[in-house]
Amino acid sequence: MTTDTTPLTHIVDDDEAIRDALSWLFRTRNVPCATWASAEDFLAAYQEDWRGCIVMDIRMQGMSGLDCSTAVRQRGSTLPIIFITGHGDVPMAVGALKRGAFDFIEKPFDDNALVDIVQSALDEDARNQARRSARVDVAARLEQLTGREREVMGLILAGKFNKVIADELNISMRTVEVHRARVFEKMGVRSAVELAQQLTLAGLYNSATPSAE
Amino acid sequence: MTTDTTPLTHIVDDDEAIRDALSWLFRTRNVPCATWASAEDFLAAYQEDWRGCIVMDIRMQGMSGLDCSTAVRQRGSTLPIIFITGHGDVPMAVGALKRGAFDFIEKPFDDNALVDIVQSALDEDARNQARRSARVDVAARLEQLTGREREVMGLILAGKFNKVIADELNISMRTVEVHRARVFEKMGVRSAVELAQQLTLAGLYNSATPSAE
């Protein structure tokens, strides 16, 4: 669907020496990477479908790493972000992590430790991607539904019989059947059970399962 | 179900002055709290159904706060833990948060800030509790199922017809129907759709929805 985006470790640092050192480190460990000389450069190039992770300095000329992470998150990214800092403190680290950073390490850092962290960040991104692509797929299918079909789908997921649905919508049972069939077809499922699983998993639908007890 | 456990903010600190100060702070802000003079004391008293949050010093006589958090997590607790430290550093804070701590603050701290943090921790616990109680409920129902019933349920959730299920289990369709009815009854649902929703939501069942496309 999307262009074949290879997972990349994006190095964002205004210090060329650091960029070169990190770039060399990752390449020698077979971790594909790209470098950016500023948060602005990175944000200008950033595409929604990028995968991998970000290794970014907190303090940079121009936009800071924290602001950059906020900006990239606002654009819908879930790329794991690893912050590097030379002059960090506890509140800064806590704030970054609570806002969703993947890790926060201080210079000087251990090469092996950083590579390990990057690896786990890449793993996490891969997992996220799988979940997200499922959600996107389901969302796209939902888009195809007509208004009436969505309406009928809701009632199906509420566990109602075609007869009841027909009654509530003031249409004939046959019409409900047609809509129902279209919903299944467009959603790519073959039963109401599959439909429920798909939507519940994707978290895109919440029926008020009224288990009266 | 569980005894009426009021949300409590548990203060764990070996320094009596701090305990008293925190206890006073919380009480004057209408935050019910309890105090413990050591990690060991807390762990000895801890009950699974406790709700609220934990405010704990990292460095204490005897068991450290980090070890205590590990211990309490191993006992299944998801209580939000707020660490307090006088001599913390970045790696310690990062490690604590990555292991699931709710927050990590340094002494001296701002009273208002701490109360705010505790409030959001209590909120999070309340949210967790709601989700967890649903999961526990479903798990309890699953427990009631006999082996055969669980087996049949799996095939139902795989979207198979009774006929196919009967075939795979080498039993008659009628028997499948009986098991099916019992599964619905014990799980408190009235259709396969509800069953799928309940289990998928609780995250207690994952059918390999094989949407071949």
Place this chain on the structure above:
DNA sequence: GCCGCTATTGTGGATGACCGCAAGCCTGCC
């Protein structure tokens, strides 16, 4: 040996789901 639980099966009927075929109505667009 009797009881309770689980697993098993059959018959027959009511109800619901699914489908092909056929067709009418309305709306927006070229």
Place this chain on the structure above:
DNA sequence: GGCAGGCTTGCGGTCATCCACAATAGCGGC
């Protein structure tokens, strides 16, 4: 006006589900 897409409906039939009634059988415990 014609065409496409969405919404609607009916008929008749097949297949699946649900259920009441009825019954057999093994297993562990009192």
